[in-house]
Amino acid sequence: MISTRDILTSGLEELGLIIKPEQIDLFEKFMDLMLDWNEKINLTAITEPYEVITKHFIDSVTPLAYAEKYELDLSSxxxxxxxxxxxGVPLKIIRPKISVLLADSLKKRIKYLELVIKELGLxxxxxYHGRAEEMGQDPKFREKFTNVxxxxxAEMNILVEYCLPLVxxxxxxxxxxxxxxxxELNQAKRAIKxxxxxxxxxxxxxxPLINDSRTLVFIKKVNPTPGKYPRRPGKPKKNPL
Structure with a gap:
């Protein structure tokens, strides 16, 4: 049977990333916590360990393979x-020095994430518990992050209204x-601009390892977002730009 260590090491090597033994330990603990809590709250439909590692952990860190190409500033x-x-959590495990904020609108998931952070010693x-539309209009968060x-x-024409105001x-x-x-990208071009x-x-x-197709879209923030965006909660999804 292939070990978590072997799967992570070989998968990340394909992305040009190196993992340390202590980081593997954190991923194993993270997986145990997620699968345990998944019986209490709906976190994922993926529960087989090999798929958790490939479709969640490795998938999450794929942007790091392009960090140099796109000059990603991971300071916030x-x-x-x-x-x-x-x-967010896999990115933090692989790049311990980055500052990360995990945002979600469901309180139960926030409680779980607080436990993950504590148990992993991150x-x-x-x-942050709240909706993206509220967060994007909050001066504490609006246009404060180097990377979102x-x-x-959500689909891109909705997603950009959630995310770009925060970049x-x-x-x-x-x-x-x-x-x-x-x-999806063609429909979102107007909103992005x-x-x-x-x-x-x-x-x-x-x-890596499973050959499932993925796409990463890199959108640079070149101008400030007009003050009226994001619109009130529910509006971006109901009436996309």
Missing amino acids: VLDLGTGGGFP KDISV FSRAV KVGGMFVALKGPDLED LLGGEIVGVECFDL
Whole structure:
């Protein structure tokens, strides 16, 4: 039977990333916590350990393979709509020095994430309970992050209204998406420009070890977001830009 250590090491090597033994230990503890809590609250439909490692852990850190190409400044990272802690917790484990904020609208998930942070002994990582639309209009958070990541949250024309208001001018919004994104991106072009963004890269690839197709969209914040965005809670989803 292939070990967690072997799966993580070989998968991350394909991305050009190196993992230390103590980081593997953190991933194993994270998986145990997630699967335990998944019996209490809905965190993931993926529960088989090999798939957790490949489809959650390795998938979450794929943007790091392109960090140099897109000059990602990881000094202040927001994971918006983090759910079970993805991609924020795996990013923090692999890059311990980055500052991470995990944001989610469900209080039960926030409670779980607080426990994950405590049990894993992670530093400079915190949680926020609330909606993206409220967060984007809060001066404490608006245009404060060098990087905003979001994974499997919404279609792009909705997602950019959630995320771009939170990105500093000069920073980057990175969307972790599945395959066949062309139509979705075309529908989002107007919203991206309106909110101050510019698509600087679209990376299509297969996940290491399992060959599931993924897409990363890199959107640079080139202009401030107009003050009326994001609109009130529920409006972006009901009436996308």
